[in-house]
Amino acid sequence: xxxxxxxxxxxxxxxxxxxxxxxxxxxxxxxxxxxxxxxxxxxxxxxxxxxxxxxxxxxxxxxxxxxxxxxxxxxxxxxxxxxxxxxxxxxxxxxxxxxxxxxxxxxxxxxxxxxxxxxxxxxxxxxxxxxxxxxxxxxxxxxxxxxxxxxxxxxxxxxxxxxxxxxxxxxxxxxxxxxxxxxxxxxxxxxxxxxxxxxxxxxxxxxxxxxxxxxxxxxxxxxxxxxxxxxxxxxxxxxxxxxxxxxxxxxxxxxxxxxxxxxxxxxxxxxxxxxxxxxxxxxxxxxxxxxxxxxxxxxxxxxxxxxxxxxxxxxxxxxxxxxxxxxxxxxxxxxxxxxxxxxxxxxxxxxxxxxxxxxxxxxxxxxxxxxxxxxxxxxxxxxxxxxxxxxxxxxxxxxxxxxxxxxxxxxxxxxxxxxxxxxxxxxxxxxxxxxxxxxxxxxxxxxxxxxxxxxxxxxxxxxxxxxxxxxxxxxxxxxxxxxxxxxxxxxxxxxxxxxxxxxxxxxxxxxxxxxxxxxxxxxxxxxxxxxxxxxxxxxxxxxxxxxxxxxxxxxxxxxxxxxxxxxxxxxxxxxxxxxxxxxxxxxxxxxxxxxxxxxxxxxxxxxxxxxxxxxxxxxxxxxxxxxxxxxxxxxxxxxxxxxxxxxxxxxxxxxxxxxxxxxxxxxxxxxxxxxxxxxxxxxxxxxxxxxxxxxxxxxxxxxxxxxxxxxxxxxxxxxxxxxxxxxxxxxxxxxxxxxxxxx
Amino acid sequence: xxxxxxxxxxxxxxxxxxxxxxxxxxxxxxxxxxxxxxxxxxxxxxxxxxxxxxxxxxxxxxxxxxxxxxxxxxxxxxxxxxxxxxxxxxxxxxxxxxxxxxxxxxxxxxxxxxxxx
Numbered sequence: 001x002x003x004x005x006x007x008x009x010x011x012x013x014x015x016x017x018x019x020x021x022x023x024x025x026x027x028x029x030x031x032x033x034x035x036x037x038x039x040x041x042x043x044x045x046x047x048x049x050x051x052x053x054x055x056x057x058x059x060x061x062x063x064x065x066x067x068x069x070x071x072x073x074x075x076x077x078x079x080x081x082x083x084x085x086x087x088x089x090x091x092x093x094x095x096x097x098x099x100x101x102x103x104x105x106x107x108x109x110x111x112x113x114x115x116x117x118x119x120x121x122x123x124x125x126x127x128x129x130x131x132x133x134x135x136x137x138x139x140x141x142x143x144x145x146x147x148x149x150x151x152x153x154x155x156x157x158x159x160x161x162x163x164x165x166x167x168x169x170x171x172x173x174x175x176x177x178x179x180x181x182x183x184x185x186x187x188x189x190x191x192x193x194x195x196x197x198x199x200x201x202x203x204x205x206x207x208x209x210x211x212x213x214x215x216x217x218x219x220x221x222x223x224x225x226x227x228x229x230x231x232x233x234x235x236x237x238x239x240x241x242x243x244x245x246x247x248x249x250x251x252x253x254x255x256x257x258x259x260x261x262x263x264x265x266x267x268x269x270x271x272x273x274x275x276x277x278x279x280x281x282x283x284x285x286x287x288x289x290x291x292x293x294x295x296x297x298x299x300x301x302x303x304x305x306x307x308x309x310x311x312x313x314x315x316x317x318x319x320x321x322x323x324x325x326x327x328x329x330x331x332x333x334x335x336x337x338x339x340x341x342x343x344x345x346x347x348x349x350x351x352x353x354x355x356x357x358x359x360x361x362x363x364x365x366x367x368x369x370x371x372x373x374x375x376x377x378x379x380x381x382x383x384x385x386x387x388x389x390x391x392x393x394x395x396x397x398x399x400x401x402x403x404x405x406x407x408x409x410x411x412x413x414x415x416x417x418x419x420x421x422x423x424x425x426x427x428x429x430x431x432x433x434x435x436x437x438x439x440x441x442x443x444x445x446x447x448x449x450x451x452x453x454x455x456x457x458x459x460x461x462x463x464x465x466x467x468x469x470x471x472x473x474x475x476x477x478x479x480x481x482x483x484x485x486x487x488x489x490x491x492x493x494x495x496x497x498x499x500x501x502x503x504x505x506x507x508x509x510x511x512x513x514x515x516x517x518x519x520x521x522x523x524x525x526x527x528x529x530x531x532x533x534x535x536x537x538x539x540x541x542x543x544x545x546x547x548x549x550x551x552x553x554x555x556x557x558x559x560x561x562x563x564x565x566x567x568x569x570x571x572x573x574x575x576x577x578x579x580x581x582x583x584x585x586x587x588x589x590x591x592x593x594x595x596x597x598x599x600x601x602x603x604x605x606x607x608x609x610x611x612x613x614x615x616x617x618x619x620x621x622x623x624x625x626x627x628x629x630x631x632x633x634x635x636x637x638x639x640x641x642x643x644x645x646x647x648x649x650x651x652x653x654x655x656x657x658x659x660x661x662x663x664x665x666x667x668x669x670x671x672x673x674x675x676x677x678x679x680x681x682x683x684x685x686x687x688x689x690x691x692x693x694x695x696x697x698x699x700x701x702x703x704x705x706x707x708x709x710x711x712x713x714x715x716x717x718x719x720x721x722x723x724x725x726x727x728x729x730x731x732x733x734x735x736x737x738x739x740x741x742x743x
Numbered sequence: 744x745x746x747x748x749x750x751x752x753x754x755x756x757x758x759x760x761x762x763x764x765x766x767x768x769x770x771x772x773x774x775x776x777x778x779x780x781x782x783x784x785x786x787x788x789x790x791x792x793x794x795x796x797x798x799x800x801x802x803x804x805x806x807x808x809x810x811x812x813x814x815x816x817x818x819x820x821x822x823x824x825x826x827x828x829x830x831x832x833x834x835x836x837x838x839x840x841x842x843x844x845x846x847x848x849x850x851x852x853x854x855x856x857x858x859x860x
Contacts (some may be wrong), residue, residue: 221824221831221832221835222835222843223817223820223821223824223840223843223844223846223847224843224846226847227843227846227847227850230850264831265823265829265831265832266831268819268820268823269820269823269824272816272817272819272820273816273817273820273847276809276812276813276816276817276851277813277847277850277851277854279809280806280809280813280851280854280855280858281854283802283805283858284854284857284858290801290802290805293805317761320760320761320764320765321757321760321761321764329757330757
């Protein structure tokens with residue numbers, strides 16, 4: 001840092017000294033306002049520039065996430081955020097103790113759900129604290145506004161942490177670039193737009209904060225920083241289940257440092273304090289419970305903890321003995337006995353079942369084919385599919401090729417911090433390749449490493465432009481990686497076109513960065529700002545048409561059904577129904593009970609009379625289905641139907657998937673399987689649809705989402721009656737008739 | 744493995760050289776070492792008790808053991824930071840190291856008291 005400040009100082013002094021030494025006269029003040037006229041010293045100028053950049057980046061990160069609030073309204077998006085909103089509402093109304101001990105009988109009828117013990121409270125408590133702070137300052141905002149804007153606020157905070165982290169790993173220039181990159185990177189924006197009130201919004205902030213504090217603790221060796229990183233870890237555990245990544249990456253990092261011989265006393269202090277205090281704090285969250293000592297996913301941290309004790313004990317003994325021969329013997333005995341004891345303990349624990357094996361969610365990360373064969377619920381979620389290259393390009397743009405360049409720079413200047421960031425980048429990129437959703441976890445690492453590449457390259461190019469011939473030029477001679485490789489060795493005035501080449505490269509770099517900004521803003525505006533609960537389309541004359549059917553249906557439920565009515569629908573809509581419709585549901589997005597979901601799936605795939613039996617046994621009053629045939633909406637229940645069959649068939653063998661397919665093909669037109677044409681889901685979706693003309697020139701009963709004319713137009717319902725269909729036929733609600741009297 | 748005869752001699756020589764090297768350490772470090780041994784010993788007693796009686800309030804057992812292990816580990820960190828021979832920490836005043844130690848122990852025991860149940 002000091003050398004670069006001197007270079008900057010020398011540079012600016014040489015070019016600016018005449019202006020700063022002379023007194024500014026009236027004409028110069030009135031003509032232009034520049035930093036020179038403020039008579040600031042160079043260090044203060046630099047500080048001013050840095051603070052200005054950080055403020056602008058902070059505001060930018062917040063503002064770029066507001067597209068959907070400006071286009072639609074300030075509302076909560078998608079499915080999961082509605083549950084988080086409902087729990088936050090409960091927390092602010094009833095207080096923390098009621099929230100912590102809440103048993104909810106309005107979902108998973110008749111089982112209920114222990115909400116207090118099965119959620120990650122970090123997000124709700126954070127939003128509630130912000131709400132209470134604003135109320136204390138006499139700003140009367142509704143809790144929904146706080147919930148909608150929590151994610152952008154924490155995205156802004158993430159940029160600050162990214163700046164500090166970049167400063168720790170490389171220098172303040174890289175920190176500024178990292179903050180700017182992460183402010184607009186689409187990989188992060190996708191889960192933190194305004195309205196996306198989900199755990200990842202605060203979890204990424206907590207993740208980066210924990211990593212920054214830990215790297216700071218390793219660099220300084222101070223117990224205070226290690227304690228801070230333990231608190232950061234606690235916040236992460238309270239916010240998201242992805243904390244498992246932290247508790248496995250940090251021990252892996254410690255192991256790598258031990259093996260490569262880069263260990264030091266500071267590492268011992270940092271890791272031990274963080275592990276013990278962090279583990280204890282994490283066990284205070286009821287959902288996590290005792291997993292830190294009982295679950296296979298957390299055993300790596302414990303193993304490394306014991307290993308580090310043995311290792312440092314041996315190092316200490318070696319330091320006290322001055323005879324290497326004796327020490328070798330001791331080392332052999334010590335290490336083999338420690339490792340064998342550890343292996344035996346692990347084996348006994350795993351075999352006896354005390355240490356639980358890796359759960360399906362995380363095991364499918366190591367073996368991507370596992371979920372498809374064994375756990376259809378995990379396999380059916382679209383976010384859990386493996387990532388395509390186009391997704392990487394879409395979410396990262398130029399960062400994708402700056403990432404290897406940054407890795408190169410990190411390897412050239414290895415230190416504890418750069419080793420950490422390299423490991424974080426590589427492991428997170430592997431997981432991002434396995435599951436689309438985890439691109440989010442890789443985004444901070446990719447932004448940081450790319451920032452190192454950008455900052456180092458631009459620094460070298462500008463130094464070339466200024467004609468600096470001092471220090472470290474020989475090592476950075478090959479920095480112009482985009483061609484023009486004539487700049488080998490030290491700067492030499494005899495190399496022709498050196499400054500022109502540097503100028504061209506610098507312009508190229510700025511062009512690429514500006515394209516990145518354009519791409520990110522375009523992606524945010526087009527792809528990641530849709531609320532999913534309100535749909536929009538272009539009408540015939542180009543005007544915007546809004547489909548607000550979901551909310552229409554939920555409010556119909558809220559106002560027209562008895563308050564103890566029970567609604568059966570597919571699990572996707574459960575959270576929204578309880579939050580907006582305020583009615584009891586049978587299954588919801590928590591998907592904790594596979595058999596219950598399979599029961600609903602079986603009911604949807606059976607003939608009407610069998611389904612009626614199942615619905616009577618569950619006390620169902622209303623059934624809700626989502627149908628996209630009139631509008632061409634393709635995420636409706638008919639398209640999800642095969643998953644209902646698979647999940648139902650997984651528990652009840654009476655439901656067989658081939659019954660619904662014709663030659664392995666899924667069809668709803670005349671050639672469809674007879675079981676398909678008469679099952680409950682088909683009947684409920686296509687009731688009265690056969691009389692409707694949906695598109696000019698097509699026969700009545702033309703399904704616009706599947707693009708075919710339906711096979712069974714004459715649907716008659718015996719045990720249900722239609723209660724409500726929304727204005728665009730997207731949500732359809734049916735009432736289950738009570739059993740007919742005996743006479 | 745090593746031949747049995749030389750192992751015994753090795754062990755003796757090891758023991759003696761360790762003893763002589765250890766007696767040269769300053770007294771304050773020896774006090775910290777004694778504290779670490781005491782904490783680990785307490786943890787072992789708790790584990791033995793759990794083996795006899797069973798682990799029913801598991802959170803109580805965990806908090807007991809982890810408080811002993813935690814304070815032992817923090818004392819080792821203090822020893823590392825206070826030891827004059829460690830070049831990395833020569834700028835750190837021992838008062839600051841002790842203050843950090845007290846703060847971390849305070850947090851540790853507050854969490855333990857919440858976890859005891």
